[in-house]
Amino acid sequence: MxxxxxxxxxxxxxxxxxxxxxxxxxxxxxxxxxxxxxxxxxxxxxxxxxxxxxxxxxxxxxxxxxxxxxxxxxxxxxxxxSLTSRKNFEEILMLRCELEDIALRQSLANRTQDWEEQVVVSHHRMVRAQVGGDAAFEDLHKAFHMALLGCCDAPILLKFCSQLYDLNIRYRYLASGAMNYKQRDVSHEHQNIMDAVIAGDGDTASAELLSHFRHTGAFLAGLIPQQG
Amino acid sequence: MxxxxxxxxxxxxxxxxxxxxxxxxxxxxxxxxxxxxxxxxxxxxxxxxxxxxxxxxxxxxxxxxxxxxxxxxxxxxxxxxSLTSRKNFEEILMLRCELEDIALRQSLANRTQDWEEQVVVSHHRMVRAQVGGDAAFEDLHKAFHMALLGCCDAPILLKFCSQLYDLNIRYRYLASGAMNYKQRDVSHEHQNIMDAVIAGDGDTASAELLSHFRHTGAFLAGLIPQQG
DNA sequence: TTACGGCATAATATCGATTTTTTTGTCGCG
DNA sequence: CGCGACAAAAAAATCGATATTATGCCGTAA
The missing domain is CATH 1.10.10.10 (Winged helix-like DNA-binding domain superfamily/Winged helix DNA-binding domain)
Structure with missing residues (x-):
């Protein structure tokens, strides 16, 4: 490999x-x-x-x-x-909800036309890879989520978000390999987030994003093996 | 040295x-x-x-x-x-407010008798060093702030808080050496935080803590040299 | 005079070997 | 039979030296 x-x-x-x-x-x-x-x-x-x-x-x-x-x-x-545990997973989920909420709202507050286009493009790439079963999907999925935060002018916060994303994705693989993810249809969730983001509606966008996290979280939580 | x-x-x-x-x-x-x-x-x-x-x-x-x-x-x-800037300082301040708010509330939610005593003791040690002009004051000040979060059962969050504390304290030294800090009387602010914490009043404790951060922040912001 | 390219210098990044520490296994003693 | 000390092995940490890369300087040419 x-x-x-x-x-x-x-x-x-x-x-x-x-x-x-x-x-x-x-x-x-x-x-x-x-x-x-x-x-x-x-x-x-x-x-x-x-x-x-x-x-x-x-x-x-x-x-x-x-x-x-x-x-x-x-x-x-x-x-x-690093060890994994249910508790660790839940902390990551909690922190992602808290931090990405902040980052997303700041990103929206600073939004530019160029950024909107980046969001649309990264979403499109992700969708294309998803339907095509492209191995690069994971990278593009992260790129989409980070693109949402692209106009958040807070480098430390973004670094935290990036870190937490990676910690979270690890649980997805641990749960049952990456492809498991697709058992759940997240396309409309991504679409809802993007629609709210493009509309500049911070409250809705944040609500959709957190809902996305929590649904995925609840889905994964049941699959975490042993420990905690 | x-x-x-x-x-x-x-x-x-x-x-x-x-x-x-x-x-x-x-x-x-x-x-x-x-x-x-x-x-x-x-x-x-x-x-x-x-x-x-x-x-x-x-x-x-x-x-x-x-x-x-x-x-x-x-x-x-x-x-x-790492470079310093007004913007960087403000991000650190913002993140400290957000993250310590979460951590403090969680800590209060899980509070124990032993923890309350730790808070009291660390506060006492800090005060003693402050009035005595002890060089260890800075360490004890951090210890007090981290003690407040001691019952927050979220290791990653605590690590973030600790990191942000250190990043913040750097600006204190940069502003005009550590002792400058004492020009501002923070004793009552610390006391107010502790009182609310011991009373188990999360809203008040958080409000006092954030007020403490922001007052110090405003005080320091005016002293940051050049850049940003 | 200025821009470009190459050479000398300095600093980083990397390697291989040595030293120190931890871990493992064994033996003898209680 | 269990426990502790000792010895051997393995692994980590560190060192010193080498290779690689960046930096600054100078000369040359446009």
Whole structure:
């Protein structure tokens, strides 16, 4: 399996093709899609061989992933994939509702024509990938959600939202693989959000977005294995 | 000047006396108190000599600080201290108001006797240090604020709050050194917050806390140098 | 004079090896 | 039979050196 994808969260800070960058992206994807399981020990030597790079980039990538709450650093005992639990999932859901509500309203307050077009385009791309069963759907889904917040002029808040998105998506994969998502028809939810956004109706847009989160959340909560 | 202090934000993940841990704490303090200025380039070799350690721990500590939004990583051009601006300050203030409001209410909802005592004790320690001019005041001030949130059972949210606290305190130092803070009498504000918290009155406690933030914010905003 | 390109310098990023710490397994003693 | 200490193994953390990349300077040409 290949682990060289796009969708860099730290694009602003890691935009080159360095070994650290590639390692960071690869490891993040491996964790998000569940190839590296929650609680699994991340041995430097093993990863070094698996990813064909030195120990330094691995170590540095793991440090960065620690910031994303996807990896935990333990004393002098190395790294492990962050644990999952029902409680953790619910916190992520709660925070997404709170933070994206703020970000969406700010984005709407600052909206521009260019931004509206970005929203429409990102939505279209997502829909196209969804009906086509494109593997890039996940990336485009995130792109759509982040596009909604595009005019929110609060970088730290957006970083939090991005982080929380990735933490959340991980549960989708853990629940039963990515495709499970499609069992639930979210198209109209996305459409409703976009309609309200384009109309500039913050209250409705936020309500639709949170409803979308909570429906997905309730759907996923029942599928979370063991723990919590 | 010495840079070996306590107040570890990543205490849960970096609790040993490793070189990385010490370097992380030292650098964080240096940035927060303004010894390393916003935008300043962080050359590995220079820090290596200044902190008496190898390049690896430096590099790893800088990666961790990137997660705290105190350091920026640039392409293949190394690290630099995060920039400051009026806009950045206002975002931090806004986010603190939003997030601590949530966290405080949750903390109150889960309150226990033991927690109430922790709040009282941490407040007392802070007051004692304040009147005594103790250098540890800053740490105790943070401890008090975090103690208020102690029963909020949402680790990610608490991590965000802790991060934002550190980002905010940096502006206090930048404005005119730490002691400036004392020009404003915040004792009664802290007292009001605590009283409401002990009374279990979430609305009042939150209102007092946010008022505290905003007063300090308005006070500091006028002192922020150049930029933004 | 200014813009461009190449060369020297400096700094970063990465590697390989060493040191330190943790973990594991075993043996002897109670 | 269980427990603790010790030794061996594994792993993490760190170091020193090398390779790679950016930066600044200078000369040349338009």
């Amino acid at each position: 290949l682990y060289n994808f796009s969708n860099p969260q730290n694009e602003a800070t890691l935009s080159d093709g360095s070994a650290t960058q590639k390692t960071y992206l690869a490891l993040r994807k491996m964790i998000v899609i569940g190839d590296l399981k929650p609680g699994e020990k991340l041995k430097i030597e093993g990863l070094r061989q698996r990813l064909g790079t030195g120990a330094s980039p691995i170590r540095e990538a793991l440090s960065l992933l620690t910031s994303d709450n996807l990896v935990e650093r333990i004393d002098q005992r190395g790294f492990r994939v | 010495l840079y070996n202090f306590s107040n570890p934000q990543n205490e849960a993940t970096l609790s040993d006396g490793s070189a990385t841990q010490k370097t992380y704490l030292a650098l964080r303090k240096m940035i927060v108190i303004g010894d390393l200025k916003p935008g300043e380039k962080l050359k590995i070799e220079g820090l290596r000599q200044r902190l008496g350690t190898g390049a690896s721990p430096i590099r790893e500590a800088l990666s961790l600080l990137t997660s705290d939004n105190l350091v920026e990583r640039i392409d293949q051009r190394g690290f630099r201290v």
